[in-house]
Amino acid sequence: MSHADRILMGPGPGNPYPQVIKAFGRPVLGHLDPDFIALLDETNDRLREVFRTTNPLTFPVSATGSAGMEATIVNVLGPGDTVVIGVNGVFGERMCDVASRCGATVVRVDAEWGWALDPQDLLDAHPDPKVIAVVHAETSTGVRNDIAPIGAGKGDALLLVDCVTSLAGIPLEIDAWGVDLAYSGTQKCLGVPPGLSPVTVSAAAIERFVEKSPSWYLDLQMIAEYVTSGGARAYHHTAPISMIYALHAGLGVVLEEGLENVQARHQACGDKLQAGLVDRGFELFAQEGHRLPELTSVMVPIDRLPEGSDEAGVRTRLLTEYGIEIGGGLGPVAGKVWRIGCMGHTARIRNVTLLLAALDEILD
Amino acid sequence: MSHADRILMGPGPGNPYPQVIKAFGRPVLGHLDPDFIALLDETNDRLREVFRTTNPLTFPVSATGSAGMEATIVNVLGPGDTVVIGVNGVFGERMCDVASRCGATVVRVDAEWGWALDPQDLLDAHPDPKVIAVVHAETSTGVRNDIAPIGAGKGDALLLVDCVTSLAGIPLEIDAWGVDLAYSGTQKCLGVPPGLSPVTVSAAAIERFVEKSPSWYLDLQMIAEYVTSGGARAYHHTAPISMIYALHAGLGVVLEEGLENVQARHQACGDKLQAGLVDRGFELFAQEGHRLPELTSVMVPIDRLPEGSDEAGVRTRLLTEYGIEIGGGLGPVAGKVWRIGCMGHTARIRNVTLLLAALDEILD
Numbered sequence: 001m002s003h004a005d006r007i008l009m010g011p012g013p014g015n016p017y018p019q020v021i022k023a024f025g026r027p028v029l030g031h032l033d034p035d036f037i038a039l040l041d042e043t044n045d046r047l048r049e050v051f052r053t054t055n056p057l058t059f060p061v062s063a064t065g066s067a068g069m070e071a072t073i074v075n076v077l078g079p080g081d082t083v084v085i086g087v088n089g090v091f092g093e094r095m096c097d098v099a100s101r102c103g104a105t106v107v108r109v110d111a112e113w114g115w116a117l118d119p120q121d122l123l124d125a126h127p128d129p130k131v132i133a134v135v136h137a138e139t140s141t142g143v144r145n146d147i148a149p150i151g152a153g154k155g156d157a158l159l160l161v162d163c164v165t166s167l168a169g170i171p172l173e174i175d176a177w178g179v180d181l182a183y184s185g186t187q188k189c190l191g192v193p194p195g196l197s198p199v200t201v202s203a204a205a206i207e208r209f210v211e212k213s214p215s216w217y218l219d220l221q222m223i224a225e226y227v228t229s230g231g232a233r234a235y236h237h238t239a240p241i242s243m244i245y246a247l248h249a250g251l252g253v254v255l256e257e258g259l260e261n262v263q264a265r266h267q268a269c270g271d272k273l274q275a276g277l278v279d280r281g282f283e284l285f286a287q288e289g290h291r292l293p294e295l296t297s298v299m300v301p302i303d304r305l306p307e308g309s310d311e312a313g314v315r316t317r318l319l320t321e322y323g324i325e326i327g328g329g330l331g332p333v334a335g336k337v338w339r340i341g342c343m344g345h346t347a348r349i350r351n352v353t354l355l356l357a358a359l360d361e362i363l364d
Numbered sequence: 365m366s367h368a369d370r371i372l373m374g375p376g377p378g379n380p381y382p383q384v385i386k387a388f389g390r391p392v393l394g395h396l397d398p399d400f401i402a403l404l405d406e407t408n409d410r411l412r413e414v415f416r417t418t419n420p421l422t423f424p425v426s427a428t429g430s431a432g433m434e435a436t437i438v439n440v441l442g443p444g445d446t447v448v449i450g451v452n453g454v455f456g457e458r459m460c461d462v463a464s465r466c467g468a469t470v471v472r473v474d475a476e477w478g479w480a481l482d483p484q485d486l487l488d489a490h491p492d493p494k495v496i497a498v499v500h501a502e503t504s505t506g507v508r509n510d511i512a513p514i515g516a517g518k519g520d521a522l523l524l525v526d527c528v529t530s531l532a533g534i535p536l537e538i539d540a541w542g543v544d545l546a547y548s549g550t551q552k553c554l555g556v557p558p559g560l561s562p563v564t565v566s567a568a569a570i571e572r573f574v575e576k577s578p579s580w581y582l583d584l585q586m587i588a589e590y591v592t593s594g595g596a597r598a599y600h601h602t603a604p605i606s607m608i609y610a611l612h613a614g615l616g617v618v619l620e621e622g623l624e625n626v627q628a629r630h631q632a633c634g635d636k637l638q639a640g641l642v643d644r645g646f647e648l649f650a651q652e653g654h655r656l657p658e659l660t661s662v663m664v665p666i667d668r669l670p671e672g673s674d675e676a677g678v679r680t681r682l683l684t685e686y687g688i689e690i691g692g693g694l695g696p697v698a699g700k701v702w703r704i705g706c707m708g709h710t711a712r713i714r715n716v717t718l719l720l721a722a723l724d725e726i727l728d
Contacts, residue, residue, distance in 0.1 A: 004391070006391060012602060027369035031377070032374075033370070070579065070580055101578050195607050216434055217430050218581075242558075
């Protein structure tokens with residue numbers, strides 16, 4: 001089976017940094033080996049730097065981003081608890097599903113796909129929710145929801161934020177914004193393959209954990225004993241050693257370049273891409289002022305598709321002829337928008353130049 | 365931070381095959397890329413070969429072995445359901461915890477640690493359980509529980525088996541033994557780093573799935589749409605691409621060598637190790653006739669420890685002076701037994717020779 005390489009410009013995974021792939025070659029250690037524990041501690045220190053937090057409970061969940069969503073939700077919500085959830089895309093919708101399954105009462109606050117949520121709507125939705133949950137960067141629409149005003153007005157509620165596509169891509173301030181629980185993924189702006197979900201949890205959230213999580217695998221009280229440096233380092237489950245090497249290396253790349261520089265690189269790529277698309281007459285999908293630089297959503301240019309081709313045909317040509325992956329739309333915007341990511345190692349100007357030129361070659 | 369390599373002779377991870385580490389270098393593809401889907405299908409075909417099953421729903425859960433346990437349990441058990449669980453070590457105990465959390469009624473059948481469960485005790489424990497669950501190879505004690513007699517006598521019950529430490533290490537026949545749900549881990553006899561949990565699920569089990577799993581991440585009805593070749597290949601969560609490359613390669617090594625040859629290699633290493641330990645006056649912990657070749661449990665030779673050293677001190681010397689990891693005991697046998705694994709690439713005679721010689725040098 002032949003596998004050519006790809007320029008990954010879909011909604012994730014992005015291309016991993018070369019140093020990350022090299023880290024997969026590190027000799028495998030046992031999960032209780034002191035040298036591995038030291039590397040895990042250093043990984044968690046690096047995560048605190050990119051999350052901009054001092055939370056001791058900051059570590060990679062041993063599964064992909066959606067497991068981070070589930071871990072943060074099922075440890076603070078159960079029957080009798082109310083959660084306000086902002087929904088303006090697939091991932092807000094997914095939060096509602098996860099929260100309902102653990103028995104919580106879900107109060108939805110919807111905004112149209114492509115538009116940002118109004119923070120005040122979330123604050124006004126319920127007088128005393130246990131949790132307010134929102135997606136920072138909606139991967140299904142390319143929209144940024146504002147987090148800081150929710151943190152400022154949340155009162156006693158815990159603030160839970162999906163940072164899968166925002167972490168290291170755009171400014172994010174866990175502590176300064178008052179975020180209590182957050183989760184991310186490795187395969188977006190961290191430049192690491194998919195497989196882990198970095199999470200961070202405040203002391204206030206830990207105090208309000210449910211007595212026993214419905215999930216054993218994602219039970220943060222048990223996992224904390226292994227992953228936090230003050231814990232007993234007791235075995236819970238076998239840590240995914242090699243993926244943690246990869247994350248450790250990806251975070252190393254980000255911090256060596258400088259978090260602000262990495263964000264600036266994502267911004268520059270997004271700016272160039274969005275300007276290039278507008279120049280060509282494309283219509284951007286996401287609300288102006290709330291467009292993510294790392295993930296651009298754009299209306300499919302129906303009148304410029306090559307004769308006999310639908311939008312999927314264009315994506316297939318990009319993939320097969322150019323080795324470039326871009327993403328289609330999900331749910332209500334399937335077939336109507338493309339999603340173009342510039343994340344992690346993919347966030348290079350040359351990739352934007354190439355994609356725009358390739359679209360010029362394919363489209364009428 | 366310096367990381368010397370290790371000879372991993374603990375209860376897992378074992379050393380990965382060199383071809384597996386090489387596979388981490390494959391270019392990352394998107395999880396919906398046709399080339400990746402083809403590789404996933406081939407991985408699942410290979411899993412069917414090592415599980416000895418034709419189950420269409422056979423794939424790696426995107427998390428470590430304990431998530432496979434949770435996935436198989438929470439999709440078939442809920443409030444009002446009864447499960448009989450055999451407990452003769454940590455992992456049977458863990459099954460009880462997971463099953464209680466999803467509201468099932470748990471009927472425990474205990475055997476002393478170090479001894480095998482009597483299959484008839486499991487069959488007699490309840491007149492009409494929905495599920496009978498048992499661990500094939502108890503990693504905490506080195507004991508093999510017999511599965512075939514349970515499958516033969518189970519009647520309408522579903523048979524759920526933990527194959528984390530048995531898959532590819534000792535004979536295992538999912539279809540011939542009547543196993544309905546099974547899960548494993550990559551880091552044991554498959555010779556792959558930890559990170560994924562291969563599972564297989566029979567048609568009979570799928571028919572008796574709970575209406576909605578309490579876990580979104582581990583919802584097998586949803587995941588089946590992505591992982592099975594007849595499914596819509598619809599996005600559920602982002603597959604852990606690079607770990608799947610590693611698993612694909614590890615399975616390739618096992619099948620190229622031949623599943624029976626790989627099992628014979630594990631058996632030869634276990635035989636040599638256990639004979640060598642007995643020759644030296646050590647007392648094996650696991651019941652004779654039920655000893656796993658891939659994981660040997662042995663009583664700590666208290667009277668032969670170097671002056672001033674406890675058993676942990678010996679393990680530390682093995683680790684620091686020889687770069688060899690062996691495991692201590694868990695729970696009631698902590699400090700009393702050592703667990704010595706020969707799994708995956710570690711299952712080489714030279715490693716047994718080395719460990720025995722190193723013990724000769726350290727012990728009085």
